[in-house]
Amino acid sequence: MPEGPSIVILKEAVEEFRGRKVIAATGNTQKVDLQQFTGQVITDFKSWGKHFLICFPNTTLRIHFMLFGSYRINEGKSTPARLSLQFDDGELNFYACSVQQIDTPLDEIYDWSADVMNPDWNPAKAEEKLKSHPTMLVCDALLDQHIFSGVGNIIKNEVLFRVHIHPKTQVGALPPGKLHELISEAVIYSFDFLTWKKEFTLRKHWLAHTKKTCPRDGMPLIKEYLGKTNRRTFYCEFCQELYVA
Numbered sequence: 443m444p445e446g447p448s449i450v451i452l453k454e455a456v457e458e459f460r461g462r463k464v465i466a467a468t469g470n471t472q473k474v475d476l477q478q479f480t481g482q483v484i485t486d487f488k489s490w491g492k493h494f495l496i497c498f499p500n501t502t503l504r505i506h507f508m509l510f511g512s513y514r515i516n517e518g519k520s521t522p523a524r525l526s527l528q529f530d531d532g533e534l535n536f537y538a539c540s541v542q543q544i545d546t547p548l549d550e551i552y553d554w555s556a557d558v559m560n561p562d563w564n565p566a567k568a569e570e571k572l573k574s575h576p577t578m579l580v581c582d583a584l585l586d587q588h589i590f591s592g593v594g595n596i597i598k599n600e601v602l603f604r605v606h607i608h609p610k611t612q613v614g615a616l617p618p619g620k621l622h623e624l625i626s627e628a629v630i631y632s633f634d635f636l637t638w639k640k641e642f643t644l645r646k647h648w649l650a651h652t653k654k655t656c657p658r659d660g661m662p663l664i665k666e667y668l669g670k671t672n673r674r675t676f677y678c679e680f681c682q683e684l685y686v687a
């Protein structure tokens with residue numbers, strides 16, 4: 443599943459289609475009547491965490507890649523596209539994703555300050571939200587899209603490793619300095635992820651995610667399915683501290 447930085451990469455990659463008219467909108471999505479988009483001009487591309495937003499004058503198409511979604515720019519795949527937008531000299535194709543139409547103004551439904559990659563990201567608001575969930579595990583908090591929109595499982599594992607916090611620590615047990623470190627590292631690592639993903643070197647930089655040994659102390663890393671979403675978590679029991687309230 444693409445995490446926030448991958449959606450930012452997509453947004454940059456499709457920039458050439460901003461301001462362009464769709465000459466045909468097709469696809470096998472059952473949720474949206476695509477005909478209405480033929481002849482419409484794309485006014486903008488936005489992202490909110492893992493949501494990719496294609497903006498038209500009065501409506502928006504929201505793409506969520508779920509587990510197996512993918513896209514192709516100016517080329518196709520052999521499988522049928524869920525959504526295909528044709529331009530006079532180009533095309534955008536989306537596969538195995540969820541497509542939804544949003545008629546509400548985006549500012550009314552999206553809290554841009556919760557998106558770790560957005561210029562409007564607000565760490566003070568994230569801190570407030572975290573403090574209102576003292577018993578939430580940090581591994582769940584990082585994946586909570588209303589607090590850290592865009593953070594996915596890889597970022598979660600790497601951030602917790604970087605800040606030496608055990609994934610089963612409850613948010614309320616973190617000393618203030620550690621809480622701030624967690625919040626700022628979620629952003630710092632997301633931008634590192636963006637840089638490395640563009641260089642095709644992301645995996646090479648993983649310290650904990652999918653790893654078997656702790657690069658800091660050589661101890662075996664634990665792999666466990668944790669939190670309310672039961673996601674794969676890699677951590678070191680020796681150098682990631684379990685804080686207790």
Ligand SMILES: [Zn+2]
Nearest residue numbers: 656659678681
């Ligand atoms: Zn370690």
